[in-house]
Amino acid sequence: xxxxxxxxxxxxxxxxxxxxxxxxxxxxxxxxxxxxxxxxxxxxxxxxxxxxxxxxxxxxxxxxxxxxxxxxxxxxxxxxxxxxxxxxxxxxxxxxxxxxxxxxxxxxxxxxxxxxxxxxxxxxxxxxxxxxxxxxxxxxxxxxxxxxxxxxxxxxxxxxxxxxxxxxxxxxxxxxxxxxxxxxxxxxxxxxxxxxxxxxxxxxxxxxxxxxxxxxxxxxxxxxxxxxxxxxxxxxxxxxxxxxxxxxxxxxxxxxxxxxxxxxxxxxxxxxxxxxxxxxxxxxxxxxx
Amino acid sequence: xxxxxxxxxxxxxxxxxxxxxxxxxxxxxxxxxxxxxxxxxxxxxxxxxxxxxxxxxxxxxxxxxxxxxxxxxxxxxxxxxxxxxxxxxxxxxxxxxxxxxxxxxxxxxxxxxxxxxxxxxxxxxxxxxxxxxxxxxxxxxxxxxxxxxxxxxxxxxxxxxxxxxxxxxxxxxxxxxxxxxxxxxxxxxxxxxxxxxxxxxxxxxxxxxxxxxxxxxxxxxxxxxxxxxxxxxxxxxxxxxxxxxxxxxxxxxxxxxxxxxxx
Numbered sequence: 001x002x003x004x005x006x007x008x009x010x011x012x013x014x015x016x017x018x019x020x021x022x023x024x025x026x027x028x029x030x031x032x033x034x035x036x037x038x039x040x041x042x043x044x045x046x047x048x049x050x051x052x053x054x055x056x057x058x059x060x061x062x063x064x065x066x067x068x069x070x071x072x073x074x075x076x077x078x079x080x081x082x083x084x085x086x087x088x089x090x091x092x093x094x095x096x097x098x099x100x101x102x103x104x105x106x107x108x109x110x111x112x113x114x115x116x117x118x119x120x121x122x123x124x125x126x127x128x129x130x131x132x133x134x135x136x137x138x139x140x141x142x143x144x145x146x147x148x149x150x151x152x153x154x155x156x157x158x159x160x161x162x163x164x165x166x167x168x169x170x171x172x173x174x175x176x177x178x179x180x181x182x183x184x185x186x187x188x189x190x191x192x193x194x195x196x197x198x199x200x201x202x203x204x205x206x207x208x209x210x211x212x213x214x215x216x217x218x219x220x221x222x223x224x225x226x227x228x229x230x231x232x233x234x235x236x237x238x239x240x241x242x243x244x245x246x247x248x249x250x251x252x253x254x255x256x257x258x259x260x261x262x263x264x265x266x267x268x269x270x271x272x273x274x275x276x277x278x279x280x281x282x283x284x285x286x287x288x289x
Numbered sequence: 290x291x292x293x294x295x296x297x298x299x300x301x302x303x304x305x306x307x308x309x310x311x312x313x314x315x316x317x318x319x320x321x322x323x324x325x326x327x328x329x330x331x332x333x334x335x336x337x338x339x340x341x342x343x344x345x346x347x348x349x350x351x352x353x354x355x356x357x358x359x360x361x362x363x364x365x366x367x368x369x370x371x372x373x374x375x376x377x378x379x380x381x382x383x384x385x386x387x388x389x390x391x392x393x394x395x396x397x398x399x400x401x402x403x404x405x406x407x408x409x410x411x412x413x414x415x416x417x418x419x420x421x422x423x424x425x426x427x428x429x430x431x432x433x434x435x436x437x438x439x440x441x442x443x444x445x446x447x448x449x450x451x452x453x454x455x456x457x458x459x460x461x462x463x464x465x466x467x468x469x470x471x472x473x474x475x476x477x478x479x480x481x482x483x484x485x486x487x488x489x490x491x492x493x494x495x496x497x498x499x500x501x502x503x504x505x506x507x508x509x510x511x512x513x514x515x516x517x518x519x520x521x522x523x524x525x526x527x528x529x530x531x532x533x534x535x536x537x538x539x540x541x542x543x544x545x546x547x548x549x550x551x552x
Contacts (some may be wrong), residue, residue: 058468083474091472099461099469101494111491115474148498162473 003088003169003202005032005055009064014050024050026226032219037196037203039213039234042223043247048206049094051223052172055204057082068170084217090168094175096159097152103149105136105158106143109152112166121202130165134158134191151185160188164195171196171203177212189216214238215276222247239272256278261288272276277287298420303348304533305418312534313415319541320411324404326548333403335551336484340407346365347414357413358406373398391548420451444518451507459500466495544548 012025024047032038034076041049053059054141055075056065057073071085090112093099105209109127118126130137134157136142147158171185177185177194189283193216196203201244214236222230224247228236238244238255251259267286273279285289300306305313327333358365372394373501379392416424429446434441467477470491475489 035362053468056472058471077475079479083476086472086474089472091469093465093472094468097468098495098499099473099491101491112473166473 001033002066003069004135004169005202006030006067007051007054008063008067010054010061010062010066011063012050012054012059014059015046015158025054025061026228028054028228029225030221030228030231032202032204034202035200036219037205037217038219039217040204040206040221040222040223041208041210041213043248046223047226049174052091052204053174053207055170056091057093075183083116085110087166088168089170089172090163090166092160092163092171092173092176093094094178095156096163096176097147100147100155101158103146104144105131105147108147108158109162109165112162116166126165126167127161129156130161133164133195134161136161150241153180156180156184156188160192163282167199168288169201171201173204174206175208176205177207186281192216201230210238214252214254234274235272238274258282290518294392297416298525299353299538303346303418303419305343305347305414308418308537309530310423311430311528312537313419314424314431315428316537316541317415317540319538319545321408323410323541323545325547326402326535326545326552328400328552331551332548333400335544335547336407337403340408340410343414344410347418349414349417354413354501355412355418358409361405361409365402368405369398371400372401383413421525424449425453425526426524430528441518443522455503459496459502462496462499464491466492481529511520519521 007030008030010025010028011023014021014024021099021144026049028048028051030051040051042048050059052136054061054073055068057077060073060077061075063075067086070086070094071081073082073085073134101123102111102244105123106127109130113126114120128143131143136157147155150158156176163171171192173192176188180188189212192205193202199209205212205217217234220230220232220234221228222237222244229247230240230243238251239257241251241259244251250256252274254273257278258269261267261283262269265288267288269279269282269286271278273282280289295324322358323334344351352376373390374388374394376394376397377389377391377395378394381389382395383390419427425446428449430443432440432442432445470488475491477486478485
């Protein structure tokens with residue numbers, strides 16, 4: 001079951017040790033419709049990670065409120081109620097393999113669902129399901145291995161499976177492909193996309209790679225200095241070239257090539273080309289090829 | 290984690306901030322010894338007012354110092370109670386088997402309490418006003434005579450500065466791992482003691498793993514950049530001894546003398 005996420009007037013500070021960063025979120029209003037896959041882009045320090053933490057109460061707002069499904073997170077929220085929200089919101093952190101700790105892969109994947117009070121049989125079933133989903137074959141003895149003996153890519157899969165096994169309604173991912181080779185990255189993002197579709201989730205994905213945005217997301221949220229400065233479809237966001245340049249954001253390769261061709265030939269191509277295929281079609285249409 | 294004040298540097302402009310770390314370390318050592326000279330009311334008063342004077346000099350608010358005592362308060366109270374309960378002499382107020390509460394016991398308890406608090410205050414002044422890296426330089430200098438005894442002072446200093454350097458990273462990482470496990474439904478600081486201890490495993494194991502990995506990376510990088518132990522190295526930061534540093538040590542000597550006279 002999918003859920004809507006709504007932030008209204010959210011402000012937040014972030015504190016780590018003695019260092020305090022005020023207003024990492026400075027008045028965020030954002031509605032993510034149920035069942036959407038939204039990519040969050042923006043510069044380092046724009047508040048992307050803080051926005052994600054806001055969604056499952058790891059960071060509480062100092063002002064405003066966050067609505068997740070029918071639950072609302074307010075400043076000074078009680079801890080008990082947060083657990084209910086965390087059960088619904090699965091969060092995959094950046095480099096999630098650093099959260100692995102259990103003796104076996106199976107135990108690590110089961111850790112989350114067990115914490116949320118599902119029965120042992122149910123947890124086991126889910127763990128195997130999630131492992132299959134991320135491409136770990138439960139029959140091949142993988143479930144009994146120590147997660148510390150796995151390769152980097154496999155660790156990442158196990159960590160993501162640990163979140164999927166919680167069967168969240170909302171999936172939040174902070175650069176799930178960071179540090180992986182292109183093939184591994186593509187595989188991970190594809191499996192996340194397919195899980196998103198089959199389970200009808202609301203998914204939020206932070207990424208720096210505009211190709212990922214084009215390939216996987218429906219909507220884009222652009223963050224800048226703790227605010228959401230744009231929230232639109234992928235097509236519309238990449239149509240606005242001047243604004244993106246102002247925010248120092250990249251364009252997808254095909255779009256960049258399109259602009260260059262338009263500039264060199266003086267001809268306007270129809271539409272906004274986001275993939276090589278679209279660009280090829282557009283070039284054929286105006287007779288440049 | 291945010292409350293641990295011991296060993297944290299507070300940037301500032303006070304005269305203490307600009308003192309030579311060697312002078313501060315020496316003053317600290319002297320202080321730890323002369324605290325035991327405070328065995329009557331006069332000496333205690335002198336030492337306390339001196340400590341408060343130094344705390345004022347540091348320009349850091351008293352609240353910060355009190356926070357530094359807080360994590361150790363149970364240890365201090367425990368020691369004080371041992372003194373009060375088992376020390377005999379003077380008028381006896383309460384007697385039950387081996388446990389007696391006597392006049393001397395109470396007086397001693399009070400002294401112990403003050404000694405502890407003063408030592409904490411004074412050493413906190415040093416760590417609050419000295420950059421960790423300066424402290425290591427100071428320790429290195431003060432330990433260097435031991436090199437004659439084949440003590441690897443250079444390596445000890447290097448180990449110290451490396452560990453200090455990675456404290457912020459470790460804090461950062463702890464926070465991340467805690468957040469990640471919280472997102473997986475762990476609740477910290479709730480439930481029975483056993484339950485709370487169990488919630489530490491999912492934090493410590495990942496931290497161990499990453500620390501070991503980082504140590505290995507670090508060792509490799511050092512080797513690649515030509516680090517060899519046992520060589521004489523020049524230092525980028527130079528320590529300079531000023532008149533105020535000599536003055537500080539003279540003050541400490543005078544204080545010791547005063548305490549001895551008042552005893």
